[in-house]
Amino acid sequence: MSDPRPDFSDMSCPLPILDHDTIQLAHGAGGRLSADLIDKLILPRFSSYELDQLEDQAVLDLPAGKLAFSTDTFVVSPLFFPGGDIGDLAINGTVNDVAMSGAEVIALSVGLVLEEGLPMADLHRILCSMETAARTAGVRIVTGDTKVVGRGSCDGIFINTSGVGVVPTGLNLSAASLKPGDRILLSGTLADHGMAVMTVREGLSFRSTVSSDTAALNGLIRRMLDVCPEIRTLRDPTRGGAATTLNEFAAASQVGIKLDGDSLPVRPDVMGACEILGIDPLYVANEGKLIAGVPAEAAEAVLAAMKDHPLGKEAVVMGEVVSDHPGRVTLRTGLGAERIVDMPVGEQLPRIC
Amino acid sequence: MKHLSEYRDAGLAKALLAKIARTVTRPWVIMEICGGQTHSIMRHGLDQLLPPEITLVHGPGCPVCVTPLETIDRALVIAERPEVIFTSFGDMLRVPGSRDDLFRVKSRGGDVRMVYSPLEAVKLARENPDREVVFLAVGFETTAPGNAMAVKAAQREGLTNFSEIVSHVLVPPAMDAILSSPTNRVQGFLAAGHVCAIMGWSDYERLADKYQVPIVPTGFEPVDILEGILKTVQLLENGDPSVVNTYLRAVAKDGNPNARKVTDEVYTVCDRKWRGIGTLPGSGWRLRDELAAFDAEQKFQVNEIVTEEPEVCIAGEILQGLKKPHDCPAFGTECTPMNPLGATMVSSEGACAAYHKYNRGDLT
Amino acid sequence: MCLAIPGKVVELYEENGLPMGLIDFAGTRNSACLSYTPEAELGQYVLVHAGFALQTLNEEEAAASLAELSRLSAFMEADAAADDPTDGS
Numbered sequence A: 001m002s003d004p005r006p007d008f009s010d011m012s013c014p015l016p017i018l019d020h021d022t023i024q025l026a027h028g029a030g031g032r033l034s035a036d037l038i039d040k041l042i043l044p045r046f047s048s049y050e051l052d053q054l055e056d057q058a059v060l061d062l063p064a065g066k067l068a069f070s071t072d073t074f075v076v077s078p079l080f081f082p083g084g085d086i087g088d089l090a091i092n093g094t095v096n097d098v099a100m101s102g103a104e105v106i107a108l109s110v111g112l113v114l115e116e117g118l119p120m121a122d123l124h125r126i127l128c129s130m131e132t133a134a135r136t137a138g139v140r141i142v143t144g145d146t147k148v149v150g151r152g153s154c155d156g157i158f159i160n161t162s163g164v165g166v167v168p169t170g171l172n173l174s175a176a177s178l179k180p181g182d183r184i185l186l187s188g189t190l191a192d193h194g195m196a197v198m199t200v201r202e203g204l205s206f207r208s209t210v211s212s213d214t215a216a217l218n219g220l221i222r223r224m225l226d227v228c229p230e231i232r233t234l235r236d237p238t239r240g241g242a243a244t245t246l247n248e249f250a251a252a253s254q255v256g257i258k259l260d261g262d263s264l265p266v267r268p269d270v271m272g273a274c275e276i277l278g279i280d281p282l283y284v285a286n287e288g289k290l291i292a293g294v295p296a297e298a299a300e301a302v303l304a305a306m307k308d309h310p311l312g313k314e315a316v317v318m319g320e321v322v323s324d325h326p327g328r329v330t331l332r333t334g335l336g337a338e339r340i341v342d343m344p345v346g347e348q349l350p351r352i353c
Numbered sequence B: 001m002k003h004l005s006e007y008r009d010a011g012l013a014k015a016l017l018a019k020i021a022r023t024v025t026r027p028w029v030i031m032e033i034c035g036g037q038t039h040s041i042m043r044h045g046l047d048q049l050l051p052p053e054i055t056l057v058h059g060p061g062c063p064v065c066v067t068p069l070e071t072i073d074r075a076l077v078i079a080e081r082p083e084v085i086f087t088s089f090g091d092m093l094r095v096p097g098s099r100d101d102l103f104r105v106k107s108r109g110g111d112v113r114m115v116y117s118p119l120e121a122v123k124l125a126r127e128n129p130d131r132e133v134v135f136l137a138v139g140f141e142t143t144a145p146g147n148a149m150a151v152k153a154a155q156r157e158g159l160t161n162f163s164e165i166v167s168h169v170l171v172p173p174a175m176d177a178i179l180s181s182p183t184n185r186v187q188g189f190l191a192a193g194h195v196c197a198i199m200g201w202s203d204y205e206r207l208a209d210k211y212q213v214p215i216v217p218t219g220f221e222p223v224d225i226l227e228g229i230l231k232t233v234q235l236l237e238n239g240d241p242s243v244v245n246t247y248l249r250a251v252a253k254d255g256n257p258n259a260r261k262v263t264d265e266v267y268t269v270c271d272r273k274w275r276g277i278g279t280l281p282g283s284g285w286r287l288r289d290e291l292a293a294f295d296a297e298q299k300f301q302v303n304e305i306v307t308e309e310p311e312v313c314i315a316g317e318i319l320q321g322l323k324k325p326h327d328c329p330a331f332g333t334e335c336t337p338m339n340p341l342g343a344t345m346v347s348s349e350g351a352c353a354a355y356h357k358y359n360r361g362d363l364t
Numbered sequence C: 001m002c003l004a005i006p007g008k009v010v011e012l013y014e015e016n017g018l019p020m021g022l023i024d025f026a027g028t029r030n031s032a033c034l035s036y037t038p039e040a041e042l043g044q045y046v047l048v049h050a051g052f053a054l055q056t057l058n059e060e061e062a063a064a065s066l067a068e069l070s071r072l073s074a075f076m077e078a079d080a081a082a083d084d085p086t087d088g089s
Helices: A032-046 A086-099 A120-137 A192-198 A218-227 A241-253 A268-277 A296-307 B010-023 B035-044 B069-079 B102-107 B118-127 B144-156 B171-180 B193-199 B202-211 B222-237 B257-266 B289-294 B315-319 B351-358 C059-082
Strands: A066-074 A104-115 A140-149 A157-167 A183-186 A233-235 A256-260 A291-294 A316-322 A329-332 A338-340 B028-032 B054-058 B084-088 B111-114 B132-139 B162-169 B188-192 B215-218 B267-274 B278-287 C005-015 C018-025 C028-033 C045-049 C052-056
Touching (some): A032 A120, A066 A086, A086 A120, A086 A157, A086 A218, A120 A140, A183 A296, A218 A296, A233 A241, A241 A329, A268 C028, B035 B222, B054 B222, B069 B084, B069 B102, B069 B162, B084 B102, B084 B118, B102 B111, B144 B257, B144 C052, B188 B222, B278 B289, C028 C045
Parallel strands (some): B028 B054, B132 B162
Antiparallel strands (some): A183 A316, A233 A291, A329 A338, B162 B278, B267 B278, C005 C018, C018 C028, C045 C052
């Protein structure tokens, strides 16, 4: 069985030399070891004007507009999976949450909780991922914190990221603003992330090509809003999958949503993994996709703009908003029948039946 | 996907639906006895597309649903033991026992792990010689051969720390019970294609003859199911109580003799309690006496645990095809997938769960 | 009760005394025990359930069934187009 962890043999980010090769409790105690960890391992990855000031807080000069502010904590296990790691998720996830408001994402904070015994090499890889992700997204890490907890108190590492951005005046996206006739757009293939993580779970050791789609979507969103500032709402369908996001939209706006079952894009290898485990791609997490509610007359232009961007090449119109069955999402199957797409009950579990 | 996507083709499905509509001249009640088929029917909306003369009822074809409460309770007691690594197929983890479920045991510190294949449980036993690995071996005739091979593998490797809680169920006795019931209204059966892939279809010839009903081994994709329904309707219209296989790419008359042979070396027929139905004689498989060392219920002495089913829901009648989920006053209100009262709502394959997910009966 | 999915055998090997195969499902690969399908060859399709191959798929029967269905489909389409009231079954 091949090792699903990414191959770092040609990484251009060599591990700095430290006195220990795993995290010790002393690394969180505030003394020399803490300073060492921060100076040698952490700060070099996140260097920014504010961070380099080493104050207790970051003071930011923000453009005019409304402040968008989001936080998320990342506890995924395993830490490394095909296509990314917890570091990628931590940066991209919060960038996306802030960006879904239409905001220009400006800065992030990073809070690390490290488990005693976490290999330095693993921490370093994760920090490098975060550095690359932040740079790709064009955001700065301006403040942070590091704590160490005893063995068994967390799963290797937990990461909290909080992000701020500024929503330009005039933009007013909201899940409650969908209207009958609006189109629902999806930026690309479903279920990549969730299946990538599931296929490397213990007890389900697949040799799979399925790779997480983790990505920062702020660039794509900017492109979409340039074409149509009247986009009603944006959301990234993470935990619970597209089905959850769509049900949330339908409930918030008290409209119905009808999906076209034939138009849902799923990669063949992801479909294969879903079929083997009996899992529905509509309920599986995505980390680099968005769902947009768009006025009908702008749908074609927005779709074209999405397809023109590397992260939206496989964008589709996945459905439309209707006045029927408010609060409910339905799907027209390939055979022409209509069935409900319900909220998921808990985690999707593989079935034998 | 090859050998799968072709059987989801809308054109072929529509042709079959049209042919069914032309063939049927009066009402028929057809039962499909497989959770996987129920799921497929609901997911693709086939029940909405069939002519109104055809009533599809869903039989007790979900091993997760029919696993008796008592087996779950025994499993929970074993899973709580600190030396045990408790392994199970994913969909069993949420099934509630009298007071608890495996997920909750896990959150309290029990070592409960999901596996995709029973061989992964054997692997855990091999790699953790100081722990006891227990596997919850549920399923119909399709799953038993794999579960049997796990016991064989453990035996061959001399592993003393692997055991199974066995709760296998057999399809023909369930069909017998349904057909012999005085309130039975089922006139034709779609037989579970993957069970038939192992067992062949000789068992069904006896049943078809005894009760004079057509039984049609059927696959799982929309086109397969419609082919099975078409054949069943044709047989019904012609008054022909035969067994005709429509799942030709996977089912041969003799099934898989090798799989049956190994299964027979490990398991033997026994009476089995079906949740919501009661005890059906000769309807299950248990470990053979000479393999008692691999029987977790004996090893951990949980045989004394006996649980009676609560009288709350009509899952029994739904499992027997007498009622539909919408007939239950608790459906969708008191009883939902989040808060299931009975077996058919607990499992994602159960009729009530499938209905709740795909068709609440109020779609305009 | 039986989620069994067709996949292509792309590797044959032995593990812990059991014949195993690496099975490809549209790009995702998983191992399956081939004890019950000893005849399975590279390139053949097997039905896999819970980590075990239950049967090799009979490709001839599959092709024959699909051909039959295509004929039915063509017939029903032509029939519907001609708006023929007589029963064609």
